Amino acid sequence: MLDLLILLILLAVGYGFGSYAEQKHYKSIRKRERATLHVPIITFGAKQSMPDAQETELFVGSVVVASDYFKTFALALRNLIGGRVVSYESLLDRGRREALLRMKESAIAWGASELANVRIETSSLSQGRGLISIEVIAYGTGIR
Amino acid sequence: MKYTPKEITEEVNVTPTHPLVNFGYLVGTVIVSLILLYALMGLAVDLVVPRLSRETEIKIGNALLPIALAQFGDDELSDDTRVDYIESVIQPLVGDDLQDLPLTIHLMDTDIANAAIIAGGHVFVTTGLLEESESENELGFILGHELGHLASRDALRGLGRSLFILLGSLALGGASSGGQTSPLLSTTLDLQSLHYSRSQENAADRYGLTTTVQQYGHAGYALDFFQRNSEIEPDFLPEYVLTHPLSKNRIEDLETFATSQNWALVGPLKPLPENIECPNFTCPTNQ
Numbered sequence: 001m002l003d004l005l006i007l008l009i010l011l012a013v014g015y016g017f018g019s020y021a022e023q024k025h026y027k028s029i030r031k032r033e034r035a036t037l038h039v040p041i042i043t044f045g046a047k048q049s050m051p052d053a054q055e056t057e058l059f060v061g062s063v064v065v066a067s068d069y070f071k072t073f074a075l076a077l078r079n080l081i082g083g084r085v086v087s088y089e090s091l092l093d094r095g096r097r098e099a100l101l102r103m104k105e106s107a108i109a110w111g112a113s114e115l116a117n118v119r120i121e122t123s124s125l126s127q128g129r130g131l132i133s134i135e136v137i138a139y140g141t142g143i144r
Numbered sequence: 145m146k147y148t149p150k151e152i153t154e155e156v157n158v159t160p161t162h163p164l165v166n167f168g169y170l171v172g173t174v175i176v177s178l179i180l181l182y183a184l185m186g187l188a189v190d191l192v193v194p195r196l197s198r199e200t201e202i203k204i205g206n207a208l209l210p211i212a213l214a215q216f217g218d219d220e221l222s223d224d225t226r227v228d229y230i231e232s233v234i235q236p237l238v239g240d241d242l243q244d245l246p247l248t249i250h251l252m253d254t255d256i257a258n259a260a261i262i263a264g265g266h267v268f269v270t271t272g273l274l275e276e277s278e279s280e281n282e283l284g285f286i287l288g289h290e291l292g293h294l295a296s297r298d299a300l301r302g303l304g305r306s307l308f309i310l311l312g313s314l315a316l317g318g319a320s321s322g323g324q325t326s327p328l329l330s331t332t333l334d335l336q337s338l339h340y341s342r343s344q345e346n347a348a349d350r351y352g353l354t355t356t357v358q359q360y361g362h363a364g365y366a367l368d369f370f371q372r373n374s375e376i377e378p379d380f381l382p383e384y385v386l387t388h389p390l391s392k393n394r395i396e397d398l399e400t401f402a403t404s405q406n407w408a409l410v411g412p413l414k415p416l417p418e419n420i421e422c423p424n425f426t427c428p429t430n431q
Contacts, residue, residue: 019163037149074163077170081177086159086166093157 014069021068022090029097036104041115041140050116053143057110061103064125065095066133095136096120103138112142185305192307193300198244201300204310205264212262216270219253225424227251229417230269233280234287237355241295261290263299275421278368280414285356285366292351298344342389346397353398353407362411363402370395 044050067075071087078085099120107115118140125133159166196204213220221227230249238247245265257272267290277283293299300307340348356366374391389397402409419425 015164034151037151040147040149070163070167074167074170077167077174081170081173084159086161087163090158093155 010069011073014071014073018068018070022094025094025098029094029101032101032105033097036101036108039104039108039112039114041100041104041118043117051114051143055144056116057107057112057142058139059103059107059110059112059115059142060137060139061099061101061106062135062137063095063098063102064133064135065091065098067091072132092122092134092136095122095134096138099136099138103140107140107142110142111144114143116141116143182305185308189301189304189307192311193297196297196300200311200314201245201297202264203314204300204303204307205262205266207310207314208262208264209266212260212266212268213250213252216250216252216258216260216268217254221251221253221271221423224251226271226274226420229420229425230267230283230287233284234267234291236359237284237288237291239291239295239355242291245294259286259290261294261299263297263303265294267294271421274416276369276372277416277420279365280416281356281360281365282368283416284359285352286369287352288355289348289352291355292348293340293344295351296344296347298340298348301344302340345389346394349394349398350401353402354405357402357405357407360411360414362408363398364409364411365413367395367398 042051067088071091074087075085078087100118103118104115118138120136120138122137123135125135227249230251231247234247234249242265247265247267250266250268252268252270254270255272255275256270257276258268258270259273260268262268267287269287273286274283277286303310353363353366357363360366370391374395377391399409417425419427421427
């Protein structure tokens, strides 16, 4: 009975803090995305000529986002029956967008007019059982 | 081409389901499946038990042995010569149906008069029972009764759903690795609260009496243990509130059964060996 109570408290704490942090994060992401919208992210293939550039530099944005108890518990349940892990979709979405923003913001600060050939990679920082947090890294070439 | 920045407003990468709704669905699915599984396992026990092989039964017994020993006080007298005596009493009672199951006698040093079996042919007899018994006929009947439970696999049935946990851990090869029994099992098996249904008890009674009559030629003195019990049992309680059938009713049932089989209800008493209450049949002489 006590175990169940502790579990419920952990779930409530995880859900409360987790969704509060998520809402705050999304608000900030949307605001900063609007602010950095004027710099395009473009991709060049091997047979295309590169755009005119005086200077180029590599920019890296990386972020580590932690899951919360609620999300991890939902994932564990989801693992039993399979299917879309709804609770982790937003976590990874936040990670990707935050990593892109950090890269973009540092490129804008340097004076980039566009960002070329951006790549995104994800890795999980797991500790024994359950996924504890994820790392997303975005990198691309800034051009000015 | 001119680049016109456009804000992304659709969130295609995040399912719009509310996390709590999704969570409720998950918990619901898991709980419903567990309830179904639990119900199915309860139904499946009676189907699975008769189909288990002797080897599996012995393996289950070996996995349960440490727990059973602990519940009898963990005080086994394995070198006592009384074990050989009990064996000489029980062996002639073993019918054809149990020939392929080797019996292991565990003599437990405790004052409580009790005999029990667990799956796999482990027979537990307490020193308290030896002290209380007044004849070999009586002891033979009690042992025959336990053999009856063994023959109808009541102990396996009595495990109920834990049987599947046991079978699962046996399949994974970890039921008693290194003498360590899974803590899950020790909480699911409780020999003190383990009781058989009334019909199982009655069937075991009849089995015990049949073997006793086959061995001693009559049913005399066999029911003395019940007789003594019936004197101390409250007879103002209705039988359905008790876990065991009342001794009085068991005696009646068995006597009717014996009469219908034309068995003699009286016969010569076969005494127990002297000093059966003392280790190795040797009582201290200074008393």
